Amino acid sequence: MGVGRKLKHWIGDERVDLARSRLHEFAEQSTERHLRLAVTGLSQSGKTIFITSLVHHLLHAHRSGSLPFFEVAASGRVVSSRDLSTASEHPFPLRQALAGLSQDPPQWPESTTGLSEVRLAIRYRRPAGLRRVLGETGTLYLDIIDYPGEWLLDLPLLEMSFEQWCEQQTQLFAGEPRAKVAQGWLAQLGEIDWTAPADPAVLRRLADGFASVLQQLRTGPDGLSLLQPGRAVLPGEYAGSELIELFPLMIDHWPSGEVPAGSYLDLLRSRYDQYCEQIIKPFYSRYFSRFDRQIVLVDCLKTLNRGEACFEDMKAALSAILESFNYGRSGFLRRLFAPRIDKVLFASTKADHVTANQHHNLDRFLELIVEEAQRNIRFDGIETRSLALSSIRSTQAAQAQMDGQVLSCLRGISKENGEEVALFPGEVPTELPGADDWNEERFRFIDFAPRRLPLNDLEAKHHIRLDQVLEYMTGDLFR
Ligand SMILES: Nc1nc2c(ncn2[C@@H]2O[C@H](COP(=O)(O)OP(=O)(O)O)[C@@H](O)[C@H]2O)c(=O)[nH]1
Ligand SMILES: [Mg+2]
Structure with missing residues (x-):
């Protein structure tokens, strides 16, 4: 405001004065931005691993090239990042999770049962065109909140x-x-x-x-x-x-x-x-109303493995969960608070359980499961997409010969017995399975032990598409 006043005396033009002071205010506001990004999913869907890996890659984004599709990182604009989680009431167990994943042999972290959060401050250089107006650098305060999808299943009780x-x-x-x-x-x-x-x-x-x-x-x-x-x-x-x-x-x-x-x-x-x-x-x-954007993680492959009852039940649970984002239908959500979520990403986790040529099918399969919910969410003006990802890629592509044909296979360490396995996990269907599709042999997506996540020297091969998630969820804020 001070600058604006002086300009007024000097230029003596009301309109110029107003425009300048607005710009100045805008510049002040926009050196800091805040985003509360919530991550949910049913238990075992991969929330803890996802957040651990995402934050780990983010904290190294200024010096590793592990996020090629995350523009601010790939173009070298991240100056540095800091973990401010200790200031939080429910800190996410990042250090414990990383310790387990980086040890030899690495271990998946213990399962978590409540709400926790990571707070990061990411300092970045602005794109060239904006520097003159907004200043050289900006800071994004990013809160990532982990909470059980099971809690969203309670929403319908409010109406009964x-x-x-x-x-x-x-x-x-x-x-x-x-x-x-x-x-x-x-x-x-x-x-x-x-x-x-x-x-x-x-x-x-x-x-x-x-x-x-x-x-x-x-x-x-x-x-x-x-x-x-x-x-x-x-x-x-x-x-x-x-x-x-x-x-x-x-x-x-x-x-x-x-x-x-x-x-x-x-x-x-x-x-x-x-x-x-x-x-x-x-x-x-207290919590939900303060989220700005939401990621919903789904373990599609587990349900295909376990069969029809598991699959149908998961589908029903997922649509109950998604009611929480359907502000149009859930009138009583609007009565509780003013909705603020403007983006929802659906992610199918553990994409490393299938061969690379199946990732597109996995995207499509998840889309089929959440199709109706996505339509409703879009109707409410919320942006949404679905994507298959792997937080910690634990398999490698391999090839096998069968009947003179070359098959794409996976190699990894079995989670169950710690032995090295090579297998052809099967194809992800591109239509929702009907009653006849549930035979014993069709799907064989086994669980793998983690591949070691290094504490430094992160590379793009350590994950699948975490960079695309970051770009979609936060890319527009690094301006
Ligand atoms: N292969 C593989 N397994 C994963 C990945 N993410 C999660 N998992 C498996 O899923 C289990 C549950 O993950 P976790 O993050 O604890 O789930 P949460 O209950 O949603 O927090 C882990 O113990 C792993 O076995 C991944 O990216 N790749
Ligand atoms: Mg967890």
């Missing part, structure tokens, strides 16, 4: 009463594999008089039982994802809290008439309301 939720879950648990896994637990529900005065210890036992049913469904052979309440699966900061001792009442005969105060049913119903008010809503208003 406890009774409606119970009815919906009863239908869901009538199907396999849920019915079989929950059988014993469901029988316990039948033994209780739900109108009798509640004993909190009994409710706790049942809630623990339900949480372990959900865990079994998640880790069992079908690897289910559509599990509620999300905090019973991944409690985060609510571990051990009474607030998450909640389960759907799935009984044949719902008690009729007035619900006596202090009864089991009364207590369970008020737990449900508390869960909505004290856990779901605060998550959206």
